[in-house]
Amino acid sequence: MTKRKLYLHNALLLTASGLVLRMLGMGFRVVLSAFLGGEGMGLYQLILSLYMVFVSLATAGMNVAATRLAAQSLARGQGMAATLRGLCSTALLFGTGAMVMQAVLAGPAARYLLHDVRAETALRILAPSLPFMAVSGALRGCFLASRRVTPNVVAQLIEQLVRMAVAVAGLRVMAQWGAGYGCAAVVLGNTVSEGVSCGLMLLFAARTPEFAPRPEEPLHPYTRQELYEIVLPVEGSRLLASGLQAVESSLIPLTLSLYTGSRAVAMTQYGNLKGMALPLLFFPFSVLAALSGLLMPEITRAHTRGDGRSTRRLIGAMLKLTGIFSLAAGLGFLWFGAPLAELVYRDAEVGRYVQVLGLVAPFMYLESMVDGVLKGLGEQMATFRYSLVDSVFRIAAISLLLPRYGMAAFLGIMIASNLLTFTLNTRRMLRVAAAV
Numbered sequence: 001m002t003k004r005k006l007y008l009h010n011a012l013l014l015t016a017s018g019l020v021l022r023m024l025g026m027g028f029r030v031v032l033s034a035f036l037g038g039e040g041m042g043l044y045q046l047i048l049s050l051y052m053v054f055v056s057l058a059t060a061g062m063n064v065a066a067t068r069l070a071a072q073s074l075a076r077g078q079g080m081a082a083t084l085r086g087l088c089s090t091a092l093l094f095g096t097g098a099m100v101m102q103a104v105l106a107g108p109a110a111r112y113l114l115h116d117v118r119a120e121t122a123l124r125i126l127a128p129s130l131p132f133m134a135v136s137g138a139l140r141g142c143f144l145a146s147r148r149v150t151p152n153v154v155a156q157l158i159e160q161l162v163r164m165a166v167a168v169a170g171l172r173v174m175a176q177w178g179a180g181y182g183c184a185a186v187v188l189g190n191t192v193s194e195g196v197s198c199g200l201m202l203l204f205a206a207r208t209p210e211f212a213p214r215p216e217e218p219l220h221p222y223t224r225q226e227l228y229e230i231v232l233p234v235e236g237s238r239l240l241a242s243g244l245q246a247v248e249s250s251l252i253p254l255t256l257s258l259y260t261g262s263r264a265v266a267m268t269q270y271g272n273l274k275g276m277a278l279p280l281l282f283f284p285f286s287v288l289a290a291l292s293g294l295l296m297p298e299i300t301r302a303h304t305r306g307d308g309r310s311t312r313r314l315i316g317a318m319l320k321l322t323g324i325f326s327l328a329a330g331l332g333f334l335w336f337g338a339p340l341a342e343l344v345y346r347d348a349e350v351g352r353y354v355q356v357l358g359l360v361a362p363f364m365y366l367e368s369m370v371d372g373v374l375k376g377l378g379e380q381m382a383t384f385r386y387s388l389v390d391s392v393f394r395i396a397a398i399s400l401l402l403p404r405y406g407m408a409a410f411l412g413i414m415i416a417s418n419l420l421t422f423t424l425n426t427r428r429m430l431r432v433a434a435a436v
Contacts, residue, residue, distance in 0.1 A: 017153040022283050024160050026344070028167070029279050032186060033345055035171045039264055040179035042253060042271030047119045047183055049249035050109055051102070051126050056242040058098035058130040059137045061234035062091045064375050066141025068230055071300050080142060080210050087138040090227070095134030102127040114250050118180030122187045129191040132198035139201040142211070151204035159197035163189040234375065237384030244391035248398060249274075252410065255402035269349070269407050276345050277353035280337075284329045285365055288322055299376040311377075312433050318369055326365035333358030353411070360415045367422040370429050377432050386424040390417055 033041055066087045070080055106123035110116060136155070143151050170185025205211050256266035302310035333340075337358050338351035357364075374383050394417050401409035 013149055013153055017157060021156060021160055022285075024164065026279060026283055028160075028164050029276060030344055031164075031168060032171075033276055033347075035175040036179060036182050036186075036271075038268030038271045038347075040175075040182050040271070041275030042267035042269075043116060043118060043179050044183045044186060045271060045274040046114045046116060046249055046253070047122045047126075047187065049246045050114060050119070050123065051187075053239070053242045053246050054098045054102040054127075054130060055133065056235070056238040057101070058095040058134040059091070061231035061238070062087065062094065062134060063137040063141045064234050064380075065227055065230040066138045067145050068141075068300050068376075068378075069226065070142040070145030072226075072304060080146065081212060084139070084142050084205065084211050086227075087142065088135050090231075091134040091138040092131055095131035098134070099127045099130040102130065113246065115254060118178070119183070121180060122183045125184055125191055126187045129194040132194040136194070136198045136201050139198075139205055143201075143204070143208075146208070146210045148208065148210075151201060151208070155197045155200040155204070158200060159193045162196050163193035165189070166192045230378075230380070233380035233384055237380060237387055240384070241387040241391060244388075244395065248391065248395050251395065251398050252402065255398055256406060256410075258403040259406040272347060272350050273353050273407070273410070276347065276350045277341065277357065280341060280344065280350075280354055281333060281357055281361055282364075284325075284332075285368065288325060288365055288369055299373060303377050308433075315373060315429065315433050318373060319366075322366050322369045323362070326362035329365065330358050330361035333361055356411050357414065360418050363418045363422040367418060367425055370422070370425040374425060374429055374432070377429070379428060379432055382428045383425065386421055386428075389424070390421050393417065393420065 032044070036044060069087065070083055103124055106127070107117075107120050110119040110123060140152050143149065167186045167189030170188050171182055174185040175182040253263065253266040253270045256269055257263045260266050260269070299311060299314050302314060333354055337354035338348070341351035341354045342348055371383055374380075394413055397413045397416075398410065401413065
């Protein structure tokens with residue numbers, strides 16, 4: 001199979017699987033909202049926001065490092081066995097450390113950061129998923145670098161099915177005991193599915209020719225400096241970003257309750273937006289996410305070779321396709337978002353959120369793609385600075401505006417935030433591409 005045909009095959013496979021995963025995810029969200037209700041979805045989103053801090057500690061940087069270092073090894077004509085072993089060992093170390101920290105800090109974090117002790121059990125159940133997730137991320141990056149997407153697709157599909165089956169089985173028993181127990185049932189599905197997915201990825205890796213040891217392969221195909229120059233900026237930026245996002249997430253229901261006068265109403269509004277409206281808004285993004293996952297290794301290869309023409313051509317193609325697609329998606333949400341959300345969730349409030357955010361959906365999509373390209377160009381520190389500026393702006397705006405103006409203020413903050421990050425990231429990407 002030629003390079004072009006392989007690329008198109010992988011793009012079609014990732015796009016199709018991405019759409020299936022998004023459809024399954026949306027169906028799962030509908031089921032969760034039926035079991036948990038708006039307040040339960042709000043609690044679930046709070047739990048996930050704190051969990052993502054530890055996910056960042058366990059995985060941030062490893063997927064990017066695996067993709068770049070494995071692509072680098074292939075570009076140099078080296079085997080990938082030693083690269084794979086080193087990356088998986090490092091990932092396991094990060095994941096285990098994050099697991100221990102989350103298990104120990106679950107109680108204090110639930111009480112003092114999330115302001116809801118019902119989250120503690122779910123956080124403890126989620127902790128063992130982190131080593132599996134870290135190793136899977138390293139393996140996924142190596143498969144992408146070798147242009148093999150089937151293992152990632154199969155593992156992700158089975159992971160999602162296992163997650164849904166375990167969660168729904170648990171919800172049938174535990175949801176009636178309250179939102180805290182319902183969330184614990186849902187996250188049990190996360191932990192079990194991550195273990196299954198990691199096992200599958202390891203089996204695929206053992207049968208992949210590119211990952212087999214070679215006699216001429218160097219024992220240390222990359223230096224620690226090369227690894228840490230990728231991992232540490234991404235790790236630091238994502239850890240700080242996820243930490244600030246967790247603070248932001250805990251502030252939203254807290255400040256909304258000052259406006260509404262009710263913690264339950266505030267949690268319901270928060271759950272409707274973060275747990276229902278935003279997943280629906282990002283449903284079409286699966287098509288672009290597949291493109292991003294494939295483009296990043298290609299841009300890295302072109303940039304590593306110093307091929308400025310190919311780098312700019314790939315970036316230009318990305319901007320054109322993303323711009324057309326995201327504009328169509330934004331207009332669709334603007335016109336049909338409200339009836340679509342009512343059809344899916346039976347909730348008019350969710351529909352209003354989707355319709356308003358449809359205005360900024362094109363910039364959300366473009367910003368996500370540009371962020372991935374910048375990481376492929378080695379611009380992790382730039383994305384770190386921009387995410388820091390954005391998080392500080394959001395936290396300050398939430399603290400000042402939500403107690404006075406409620407959810408309307410938060411929607412305005414989201415729009416301003418996405419325009420800010422889109423502008424900063426796109427300007428940096430164009431400047432770097434022009435200098436190659």
